[in-house]
Amino acid sequence: MYLVLVAWLAIHTMKEARSSSWADLQPELLGLVLMRLPSLIDRVRLRAVCRSRCSNARLQPLPPPLPWLVLLDGTFLSIPDGKIIRIPAPDNAFCGGSSESWLFFVHSDGGCSLMNPLSKATLDFSELIKRWFNTRSMYKSFRKLVRKLVVPSPLESSPGSHAALMLGGSRVHICQPPFAVNLSLEGGQVLCDSLDDIAFFSGKLYGLFGHGERLSTFEIICGLDRKPKISDIKCITNYPLVTRILPQPMPNSCLVQTYLVECCGKLLMVERRIEWADPTSRYPLEHERTVAFQVFEADLSTKPGQWRCVFELGDQALFIGKHCSKSFPAGECNGLQKDCIYFMCDYLSLDQASDPICDPLRDSGVYNIRNGEITPLLPETAVVPQHHGGKWCSTWIFPTDDV
Incomplete structure (x- = not known):
């Protein structure tokens, strides 16, 4: 330039x-x-x-702009240049997740909405949430239970599609967003034990159970009342068929977290290993740190399906988090590293035991799946923002260049 x-x-x-x-x-x-x-x-x-x-x-399409990391105080951190972006947000609202360029807000009056922080476009979810919960007293706990909101494709291109909301306790809600023709549709729900993550892939909703032991599909139908619901959960992989090739020795005592993410027409499972500094400690998560990742591709051509180890992502990078995971094109033009996983701290430590909101930069970085090296999330020249707390959750957001 x-x-x-x-x-x-x-x-x-x-x-x-x-x-x-x-x-x-x-x-x-x-x-x-x-x-x-x-x-x-x-x-x-x-x-x-x-x-x-x-x-x-603008005679030719521009590459997508850099992803942002949502910080606890409602500001945004541009990755990897480390710029802080401040955009006005709704008052008395808690950010409970994101989907592409949209943030999911839980409001103090009991309402819920999706908002694009740049265009200010808003999609109201209030009526649907009120149907899920009968009393307003549930809203205070609801904002802490939100795990992930997923849609099969960008909201701008398919405003009438189904959406899935995953809550703590492994509960999944299926709904048709209120910007569809019929605003009274109510989400069905199902309780799933050991559900770690959900993701839409090729128009279907997938769920990951037991740290990768089982990948299943949720069969979504609309009954005579036109209300969407989950009719069946079909297992398509089993743990014994998972092919695990460890790129390097793993610690004996570690916490394992798994994520589902679509990448260039493939469904990937990302396994994150978090080492306990002192496994004999009464509080093993007091001094934890991420030490390695493994990536597996779901091979759905066999019955049952299998997981195959992946050691390269092409020209893509992965951004993972419990509230949002996404693949993103990488290269010299945007400073993102290929074949790398960008991660933040999205799990609880001892000091967050009473409040499930943690500093996203406490255990963050960039993991190279080819050589296993971990580098800082921000360059040395960037000013690392101080952790001042806040009522937002940490998540990734991917702004679009349409403003």
């Missing part, structure tokens, strides 16, 4: 003396500048200076 700007300045200083501005920059050069700006905030600022020419400069 800087070479382009230097060249432009050199050309214009050779012309007749006059005041130059960003508005004088040709659309072709502006397009090159935009391609070199992976941060959405930088793109927005550039367009604010020369909006008309920027609109003409």
Whole structure:
């Protein structure tokens, strides 16, 4: 970007003396500048200076802007450049998760909604939540129970599709969002033991049980009353068929967390191992740290299906978390590392035992699945934000370049 700007300045200083501005920059050069700006905030600022020419400069699609990490105080941390973004959010609301570029809010008055923090578009879930819970006293505990909200495709392209909400206690709710034609549809629910994660893949809802021991599909149907519900759970993998190839020795005592994520037409299970510094301690999670990941691809061509170990992600990186997991294109243009897993702290430590909200940067980093190396989540030049607490949960959000 800087070479382009230097060249432009050199050309214009050779012309007749006059005041130059960003508005004088040709659309072709502006397009090159935009391609070199992976941060959405930088793109927005550039367009604010020369909006008309920027609109003409977008002759080809731009790469998606950098992901953001939602911090506890309601600010956003751009990854990997470490920029802090502050955007006004609803008052008296708790962020309980995310889906693509949308945040899931639980409001103090008992309502729930999805909001795009940039466009301010809002989708109201209040009526559906009221049907799930009969008394308002449930709302205070509800905001702490929210685990994950998933939809089969971006909300902008399929506003009438089903959505699945996973709550603590392994409970799954199926609903048709209230922006569909019929606003009175009510989600069915089913109690699932040892459910670790859920994800939509190829239009179907999958659930991961027992730290990868079982992958199952949820059969969703609409009855005569047109209400969606889960009619059956079919197991498609079993633990004995999992092929485990450890890239390096694992610690004997560790906490295991598993995540489901779709990546380039494949359904992946990411297994995270968190070492206990002192396994004999009464409180083993007091000094924990993530030491390794393993990635497996679900091979659904056999019956039952099998897990196959994965050691490369192509040109993708994985962003994992219990509230949101997603694959993302990586490369030199945005500074993200290929074949790497970006992770944050999404589990409880001793000091969070009374409040299930933890500092996302306490155990965070970038794990290379090829060599097993872990590097810091933020570069050395970035200013690491201080942990001041807050009422939001930590999650990933993936802003779109449509503002």
